[in-house]
Amino acid sequence: MPLLPQPTTQPEPSRVRRSRRGLGAVAGLGMLALASAVAAFTPAERVAGLMSSTSALAAETTAPPATAMPSFADLVEHLKPTVVSVYVDAEIGNVAGLPGRGSQGQEFQGQEFQGQEFQGQQGQNPFGPGSPFEFFFRQFGNGQGMPAQRVRAQGSGFFISADGYVLTNNHVVEHARGVQIKTTDGKTLDAKVVGTDPKTDLAVLKVTTSGSFPFVKFASQAPRVGDWVLAMGNPFGLGGTVTAGIVSASGRDIGSGPYDDYLQIDAPVNKGNSGGPTFNTRGEVIGVNTAIYSPSGGSIGIAFDIPADTAKSVADQLTSKGAVSRGWIGVMVQPVTADVADSLGLKDAKGALIDDVQKDGPAAKAGLKSGDLVLAVGDEQIKDARELARKIASVAPGQQLKLSIQRNGANEVLTVTTAAFPDEAKAARQDRREPSSTPGDAKLGLYLAPASEVQGAGAEGVVVVNVDPSGVAAEKGLQQGDIILDAGGKTVSTPKELSAAVGEARKAGKHSILMRVRGAQATRYVALPIA
Numbered sequence: 247m248p249l250l251p252q253p254t255t256q257p258e259p260s261r262v263r264r265s266r267r268g269l270g271a272v273a274g275l276g277m278l279a280l281a282s283a284v285a286a287f288t289p290a291e292r293v294a295g296l297m298s299s300t301s302a303l304a305a306e307t308t309a310p311p312a313t314a315m316p317s318f319a320d321l322v323e324h325l326k327p328t329v330v331s332v333y334v335d336a337e338i339g340n341v342a343g344l345p346g347r348g349s350q351g352q353e354f355q356g357q358e359f360q361g362q363e364f365q366g367q368q369g370q371n372p373f374g375p376g377s378p379f380e381f382f383f384r385q386f387g388n389g390q391g392m393p394a395q396r397v398r399a400q401g402s403g404f405f406i407s408a409d410g411y412v413l414t415n416n417h418v419v420e421h422a423r424g425v426q427i428k429t430t431d432g433k434t435l436d437a438k439v440v441g442t443d444p445k446t447d448l449a450v451l452k453v454t455t456s457g458s459f460p461f462v463k464f465a466s467q468a469p470r471v472g473d474w475v476l477a478m479g480n481p482f483g484l485g486g487t488v489t490a491g492i493v494s495a496s497g498r499d500i501g502s503g504p505y506d507d508y509l510q511i512d513a514p515v516n517k518g519n520s521g522g523p524t525f526n527t528r529g530e531v532i533g534v535n536t537a538i539y540s541p542s543g544g545s546i547g548i549a550f551d552i553p554a555d556t557a558k559s560v561a562d563q564l565t566s567k568g569a570v571s572r573g574w575i576g577v578m579v580q581p582v583t584a585d586v587a588d589s590l591g592l593k594d595a596k597g598a599l600i601d602d603v604q605k606d607g608p609a610a611k612a613g614l615k616s617g618d619l620v621l622a623v624g625d626e627q628i629k630d631a632r633e634l635a636r637k638i639a640s641v642a643p644g645q646q647l648k649l650s651i652q653r654n655g656a657n658e659v660l661t662v663t664t665a666a667f668p669d670e671a672k673a674a675r676q677d678r679r680e681p682s683s684t685p686g687d688a689k690l691g692l693y694l695a696p697a698s699e700v701q702g703a704g705a706e707g708v709v710v711v712n713v714d715p716s717g718v719a720a721e722k723g724l725q726q727g728d729i730i731l732d733a734g735g736k737t738v739s740t741p742k743e744l745s746a747a748v749g750e751a752r753k754a755g756k757h758s759i760l761m762r763v764r765g766a767q768a769t770r771y772v773a774l775p776i777a
Contacts (some may be wrong), residue, residue, distance in 0.1 A: 249467050318382070318476055318527075322488050325529055327460045329522060331480035332437075332451070333412050334399040335424040336626050352466040396423075400521030400528035401537070402479035403427065403451065403464035403706035405461040406561055410435075410453030413561050414521030415536055418441045419449050427453065430486045441564035445503055445572075446556060447536055449521075450564040462523060464558040467495045469509070477513040478537055479522025489514040492673070493532075500537060501551060505636050508550040509533045515549035533557070559640070573641035573664030577614060578768050579631040585773035590619065592657065597621045598631040613675065615653070616762055616769070617735065620652035638664065654735075687743020690748070690774055691717015694741040697729055705729040707764065708738050718775050729764040752776055 401418030403445055406409070412427060425437045435453050442449040454458070469475065470493065477489045491513030497715060498508040511524060514537050524533040533551025540546050563570045578601040580586075587595040598620045603610045620628055624647065625636045641647060643666040651658050691714030697703040700711075707729040713720050733747040751759040758773040 258740065288726035300381040318472070318488070318490060321525070321529055322476065322478075322529065325380065325462070325476075325478065325525055326488070328462045328505055329402065329478045329486060330405045330412060330427040330429055331483075331485060331518075332401045332403045332412070332521060333417055333426045333428065334401070334419050334422045336397055336399050336421045364724075383771075394740070397437075400480060400483050400518055401520045402518065404478075404523045404531070405459045407461050407565070408458050410437075410455070410457065410459050411440070411561075411565050412437065412451040412453065412555065413534065414449050414451060415534070416444050416447045416449045418521045419451065422445075423602070424605060425451060427451070428485075429517075440451075441568035441570075443560050443564060444572045445570075446505060446552060446560050447503065448534065448552065448557060448560045448564070450561055462525075464554045465526055465528075465531070465532045468496065468553065468555070469526055469532045471495060474513055474527050475513055475532060476525045476527075477511065477515050477519060478523065478525070479514040479515070479535060481518040483518055487519075494548070496553075498550060499632060500539075502537065504637060505556070506632065507553060507556065507636060508536070509553055511549050512547040513549065514545040514547070516545050517769075519549075530554070531557070561595055571643055572639040572667045573643055574607075575609040575614075575638055575647075575662050575664055576604035576665040577609045577635055578770070579620070580604040580770050581630045582619070583773065584759050585775070586760060589756065589758045589773045592619075596627075596629055597652070598628055599771055601771055602764075608662050608665050611658050614649070614651070614660060614662065617653070617771075619652040620649055621652060621657075624648055635695045639667075642734060644666075689718070689776070691719045692724070694730070694744060696740050699740070703729055704738065706737070708741055708744050722772050722775075724763065724772065725765070727766065731764055733760045733761045734759050748776055 255731055271714065293656050299755065303554045307449050317591045323557055337427045354477050375674075399418065399422075401414055403412040403414035403418075406413045419439050419474075423437055425439060427437050433457050437451040437453050440450045440452045451698060473493045475491055475493055477491070481487050491511050492511060494512050495510040496508075500508060509524075509532065511533070515538055519535045520537075522535045524535060526532050532554050534557050535549060536552050536680060537548075537550040539544060539548040542671050560570055576596055579598040580601055582590075582592070582595045582597050582599050584595050600609075600614060600616055600620065602616055603614055620634055623634065626637065628637070638647070641664050643664050647662050647664060649660050649662060651660060666735040692710055693712035694708045695711050697707045697709050698705050700709045710724055710726055710728045710730065713724055713726055730738060730744060733744050734751050736743075736747050738744045738747060756777050757777045761772050761774060763770055763772050
């Protein structure tokens with residue numbers, strides 16, 4: 247990038263100092279004259295006190311205290327050898343992409359790709375085209391219509407053990423055919439991918455050359471907002487670069503994965519920093535650089551890091567067994583909104599509401615049901631559905647968890663034994679014929695039919711066959727093809743039963759009614775306003 251002339255609007259420092267000395271001298275002369283004039287009418291001791299005050303004022307004006315900025319030079323010198331640049335030979339094109347992360351997760355430096363940016367297929371970016379949320383190296387869609395290309399990708403990483411294990415981002419090494427790392431002293435070493443975890447966007451590499459390498463230590467405590475941090479990496483392929491800033495926020499959910507819990511920092515982080523470490527002032531890793539918020543692709547002071555506790559846990563499992571095992575109990579959950587809290591009679595919108603319980607899963611065996619509100623895991627309170635998912639996933643399969651729940655207004659404690667997370671299955675949407683529809687509640691804007699009359703819908707519930715786009719149901723996200731399983735805590739199988747449930751809720755003075763709705767992807771609860 248060409249260097250632009252520096253602005254000249256700031257005054258030259260020596261002139262500022264001289265100006266202050268001049269003012270001090272004038273002030274001193276004025277006060278001396280005043281003291282001489284008063285001397286004839288004032289005792290000598292009072293004149294001496296006035297002269298002392300004048301000298302102090304002049305000294306304060308001409309010699310402002312200097313403020314020393316912190317220097318990270320010693321810390322950087324110690325930490326730099328632990329950080330490496332990662333270079334990947336990858337083949338892109340005609341590969342299955344994933345929304346958010348996946349084949350979008352590469353930065354390319356090949357001869358035909360250097361200095362260019364590529365936009366993925368519409369629909370691959372969950373934030374839509376033109377969104378400022380451009381994650382690191384995620385310019386590529388699923389490669390459809392583009393021939394396979396051999397490219398050179400680049401990122402960052404850092405040693406986590408003396409025998410040559412390196413932690414980086416999954417999207418840096420995805421589709422890798424060959425991996426090399428380059429140390430700060432210029433050595434290029436071959437490496438292999440030991441294991442990857444797309445859900446947290448982490449990967450572990452192993453240097454194939456034997457030797458002893460300097461490595462990092464993970465922080466045992468989470469940083470506080472406002473703490474100083476140092477980010478290191480390989481931005482734009484320039485090699486070892488250090489930037490400084492502070493922790494801007496914690497617990498960020500940026501919609502990139504099921505376990506989002508990012509640290510936000512303002513240390514400048516750019517393309518190529520992905521996979522690099524962020525250190526605290528004690529030289530401990532507090533996070534792994536993963537994403538940035540940027541309209542242009544460059545740093546604007548908002549970057550996101552995977553927290554150290556998550557990174558360490560995943561790195562340990564990838565290093566030891568090449569994969570990550572997570573706890574799973576077989577439920578679908580959603581956050582408790584203000585509308586949902588009101589329909590449940592809750593004062594605060596907190597906890598995780600269970601939408602659906604998988605048949606024969608750990609939760610079903612423990613007695614959990616749809617509509618249960620999970621308030622705590624063990625002694626730790628649950629703020630929302632995402633926190634519950636992180637808590638369960640952090641527990642190894644086969645462990646027992648005590649869940650504090652609220653069911654029908656009463657509190658209970660159930661014990662569930664976690665199982666290994668099963669492979670994700672993708673269910674195709676079944677073709678359905680449209681039956682003769684029956685108008686539902688006009689105020690909700692729904693046209694309904696019994697599920698038993700709709701091919702492929704099953705025998706339970708009421709199918710939404712049409713939605714008024716100006717109605718409250720459309721505003722709450724109900725779509726054609728959704729199946730309403732129960733309303734107000736009662737199962738429904740006909741539009742008449744649904745209307746009756748809505749009428750009872752209105753008579754009870756409720757402002758909304760809670761409906762359990764099965765969609766194309768999952769079952770969820772929807773609170774529809776009925777007042």
